[in-house]
Amino acid sequence: MELVLPLARYIEQYRYKYLALYHALREAIHAGTLEVGSRLPASRELAELYGVSRGSVSQAYEMLVAEGYLKATVGRGTFVAGLMQGMREKQSGSHAFPLSAWGARIQADLDSELSLAAGSLDLVAKPRISFADGGAALDAKSASDWKSALAYAGRAARAGAKGRNTATADVFGDAGLRAAIAAHLRRSRGIQADPKDICLFSGSMQALALLTQLMLGEGEQAVVEDPGYPGIFRAVRACGGKVLPAAVDASGMVPQEWDARLLFVTPGRQFPTGAVLSASRRRELLAWAQRKEAIIIEDDYDSEFRWGGRPLEPLRALDREGRVVFIGSFTNTMFTSLRIGYALVPPNVAAILRSAKMLYEPTSPALLEQRALARFMVRGDYDKHLRRMRRIYHARYDYLCELLSSGIAGQLFEILPSDTGLHLYAKWRRSPREFADFQRACAYHKVDIRDAVRYQYSSGDPAACFLFPHLDEKELREGVQLMLESWALVQQGRMK
Template sequence: MKRLPTGLLPSIALEDSGPIYQQLADWFRRAIAEGRLRPGQRVPSTRALAGELGVSRLPVLSAYELLHAEGYLESFTGAGTCVAAAIPHEAPTRRLPRASTASATPAPRPVAARVAAMASPPQTWLKSQGAFRVGVPALDHFPHAVWSRLLSRHARHVGSEALIYGDTSGHAPLREAIVEYLATVRAVHADTDQLMITSGAQHGLQICAHALLDPGDRAWVEEPGYPGAHQALAAVGAVPVLVPVDADGMDVAAGVRRAPTARLAYVTPSHQFPLGATMSAARRIELLQWAARAGSWIVEDDYDSEYRYGGRPITALQGLDTDARVIYVGTFSKVLFPALRLGYLVVPKDLLPAFRAARDALDTCSPMLPQRALHDFIREGHFARHIRRMRMLYAARRAALQAAIRQHLPDTLHVVGAEAGMQLTARLAPGVDDIALSRRATQAGVSVRPLSPCYRGETRCSGVILGYGNVDEDAIDEGVRRLRGCL
């Protein structure tokens, strides 16, 4: 190939930070990729380039050696160093074509069509850390010193078995501790082998969708409901069937009318998200009977049942299941802290191979160090004590929020579903744009989650979801005052 003469190199600007050889190598790669340096074109000698840049020759030599190894440059006896001839003549360019020129249309950059169904509108309420951020527990009341000590204990004495890939189902002692806890508090029937540690509840829903659903399968979802359930279904190409929710929870009869042979039903029976209803006993039995009759599965999301203020937590739907049709989903994000990223699934025994395969394909296993620390946190009694303290704290904060609403917004916010959890939902008058209100509240330093995005059908109600877990009583009153100003 004919070698082109050395051209004048564009100015190379070196930064004060970062190795010089790396900056030079990056510059040559970009220049070659963008077509500013052509195949066969000679480049300056290392001595000449070092003199032009006013640097030592050593970093220039290192850059050229790296570019030779990567195939960007090649050398010829008596001809010096050139851009490699194997570089395509029509190198892809990162520069956008001018609108006034007749340049070729760029190649398409396709993504999966199902991603559109997984996307959610901008969540402006997440930009504020004040009242009333949904899903965040009382972080300042978490026993940080205890947790730090437990983590340090395992970090100091970590063995090789904690540094390699763990069991797909999770740390066995932790699974045993969780099974005992669920049997006592939630009446869940399972043995240790049936419990799988996940990276949170959303990850558990993704595993369920991958293990149980094929593209085109229909699945019942609550309307309104948890947006993350729709994302999990969209990820596998399943078709959501919107089933209305009333004061008794999911309307099973309506689900049967709309999709009697649906493969799966996703429900939050203990504390419906976002309206807060508890599924009645009649509806629970009706749902279980439908699943057994249709050969379908039920995914029970029990995301915050530990916090119920009218007595003991409601028995889990899984505990009533006599046909092994329920997959139980739980999480530690609400009872401990979200960044822990640990949750769990309770899976019927015959589904375990499918769930392990799905889990292994998604992310293999959860980190072992926090699993070991959490096992000690449960076994040493810290977990039970923390839940008891938080139940009293959240009850007081719930009462403070209800009182503030009665005082400042009695005719504007109509509270529903305040009997459990760490948030309550309040409906707004028809015609009030809850998304616009959420944006305005963010500017006022208040995190208000709009209700309407939880609906997927044509009929939508306007409202707000207010979390009170991580906000003290004074801040609750001030937050409601600010919300009143936004309205």
């Protein structure tokens, strides 16, 4: 059988070759180009034909078999299965409601995410140790202070409303919390912030998505770090915008004369590599934004737990032109289920952001937690919490670095040093194939690591992220030990 697939087009759309192949085959089956009952080439043949790895072909085949599009018969090969009635119905059902252009882009992203999830290797059911999932938390002292702050906020709400609970907050959120954030930014970052220009969000992703939607037109380009935060890739794609990937090195994002008016950057600690953006590059980015009349979105997602290095001024503090939006979050500094983030915007952006936010949330939600957080900050509990947690996290970071750089672990991973943050980024020193085998072995041993491929917009070298703040020394040791046992399995050739 001669199989002609427009694979290049699919690779452009789906980035991952196995995913591109999966979609190309799936649509060929739907279109009837690949007829029911026809035999597919062996994975080796197809791999040679299209210049992709045999693993990619196998993975695409496996996904299509799992979904019932293909049928594999031992000793005979892989065949196009008859489309089941249920599948047809499901498909017609999925088109029976109206969909905007925006909705269609969300649907396309959903399709590729579902496929990614189907092909994902780094999710372990109930791992013994997870380096992939986990975040900041409150210690006993902070938990007790937080409880008091919540109780205070509840009492204040009842008293203020004289038993009526009708008080609502401005669309930008509780005024007290915005003032507390402004004070914190002045003290800890040297940023002169007017609370009027601070908008609270249900987590920083909401701020990123809404600002992108406000500023990025269909077909326009946005500069994004590569590797970077996939939420930003998604936000850009949802608007119909184009991701302009920017290279990242040991000094952070590498400036260029991009043709764009929107740029996302994580200067305090590049996500996910941990690099700090150099002072000269900060100035270069600001000069670029000025030339292009562009907006820089400075995502300060993870700079509170600094244990070394000199703190550099945020772009927002250096900005004299109103070109920088500064985004922060309490999810990474307080606890994961506290979805409070904020954006400090240039004064002339505040009015339109207010109008945009009002469309979705005419009054600010989660008011109780906002007011509790304001109380927690004003009383000084937040600063004390940061100081205590910084010590704890620093010790855990150092210990994990030590474990991962010594002995056999040191032959597997190369740690990229970082002086702040809640995860450790490490390059895999060996082959991509061994990395895939290693991850399967880790799944077997119930230790969960985060494959950094999800952060790569263009293809990059294998790497992993290790989230550590939720793990004590014993757990860190156990996790690394499980990884070493996993690697032993690979060495014994038992994960092929």
